[in-house]
Amino acid sequence: MIENIPVLIVLLPLCSALLCLALTAVSRNLGIFAVKLSCLASFVLSCIQLQMVVTGGTIHYAIGNYAAPYGIEFVIDSLNAVLLVCFSLMGFLTILFAENFGNEKRPMLVGAACAETALLITGILGMTSTGDVFNLYVFLEITSLSAYCLISLGGSRGVVSAYRYMLVGTVAATLYLLGIGVLYSVTGTLNMGDMREILDQGGYDGAMLTAMCFLIPAFGIKMALFPFHGWQPSAYTHAEPGSRPLITGVMGKVPALAMFRFVYCIYGTDFRFVRIGLILLGIFSVFGMLYGSLMAMGQTDIRKILAYSSVAQMGYISLGFAIGTPIALAGAFLHMLGHVFMKGGLFFCTGAIRYKFGTVDINEFGRIYKKMPLTCGLLTAAALSMIGIPPTAGFFSKWYLALGAAGQHEWIYIIILVISSLLNAVYFFRLIEKVFIRQSSELRTRWESEVLELPLTIIIPVVICFIAIFGLGLFNVRIVDILLMTLEGVGL
Secondary structure, X not given: OHHHHHHHHHHHHHHHHHHHHXXXXXXXXXXXXXXXXXXXXXXXXXXXXXXXXXXXXXXXXXXXXXXOOOOOEEEEOHHHXXXXXXXXXXXXXXXXXXXXXXXXXXXXXXXXXHHHHHHHHHHHHXXXXXXXXXXXXXXXXXXXXXXXXXXXXXXXXXXXXXHHHHHHHHHHHHHHHHHHHHHHHHHOOOEHHHHHHHHOOOOOHHHHHHHHHHHHHHHHHHOOOOOOOOOHXXXXXXXXXXXXXXXXXXXXXXXXXXXXHHHHXXXXXXXXXXXXXXXXXXXXXXXXXXXXXXHHHOOOEHHHHHHHHHHHHHHHXXXXXXXXXXXXXXXXXXXXXXXXXXXXXXXXXXXXXXXXXXXXXXXXXXXXXXXXXXXXXXXXXHHHHHHOOOXXXXXXXXXXXXXXXXXXXXXXXXXXXXXXXXXXXXXXXXXXXXXXXXXXXXXXXXXXXXXXOOOHHHHHHHHHHHHHHHHHXXXXXXXXXXXXXXHXXXXX
């Protein structure tokens, strides 16, 4: 069984998604339990797989024993092994959290949302694991279709947001297919490693440039990178509340990983047009970091604050790609890992506050820390990490990005990093002020307990995200060392 871990990590959530509705028809909680169990198993297997990669090196798993380049291959290196642990953990926490949101009188609708969440997890884990460019497209579509459904379950405005995202997402998927079609026409293979070997032989510059012109906007749309982010604020704001932490915390990271794979692992830095593409990516990143922060400052709905903040945070990740040194790439992926728990954790807090008080307007948050100390503790930790206050994950990821920029003498990037962090401080300290200092508001409690501030299935994700934010910061050196096992071979 241990040799099949790479595929089991993906198959377990898929099987639970397929069984969820049938099990829900038997018992309301049975389908949810199956999905929770499968996601927990995927997380445990991801941890085992990470240990195998750290001790034994990259894992190549051929689906059905059909060897690459003719068969589909999962390739697990130190980079995506770490990401799989974080993504599967956030998937499990989201399933725990989501069971508190749903219509008790319509259990099949709850089961459908749970099944779609499991499909979203399947797509995310599959995209992270695959070493085949067309298989990446298949998992990308699984991720996108399930996300469209989950966003549409957020109500009438969610339906409009999902429709807008579907239109833009279809354009992105088409661009991606055109890009890999061009590459396939000149290489005759869909395997990433095999494609790299053929392209390294030279003579394909025209096709590679054409494909790059398709692929950069395709990934930019999917990861909500400025200026391709138009669908994102509304979708993040109006998505189904139970699945929102997974959508906001993880979904945009996987296309970013795919962009990295194409630029650094398939094209390589010797391709003469890569540097031009990275300069363009750096420009997008800089404007995204500033635009997202400025737009977030003008919002009062906490969901919109966090949605626009994500535009800025994706800018940090793509900035690391644009700088391109191993240490900057490590900073980008450390920020990606931290952002999973920062942004996912903030949306756990948002959902928890709405669950208890029925509001998302920060002007009504007056001293709610007295009634929700654990939730407000995570909110504060995540906000400080987004700003970049030590010893949180956000501080160290920005530190590595700054080190990478300094090594390349890209001083403008360091200046923008500082300015963007200061802008983050403006709206996040405003949020903290509402929670801790503003005059107490008279919010009516919708859920009351003498023992717990919230149900245990909400408290567990809140506490784990709090621990992860500080854990990623305190143990950043070990994590970066693991990431560099892969990144030192691909950086500029």
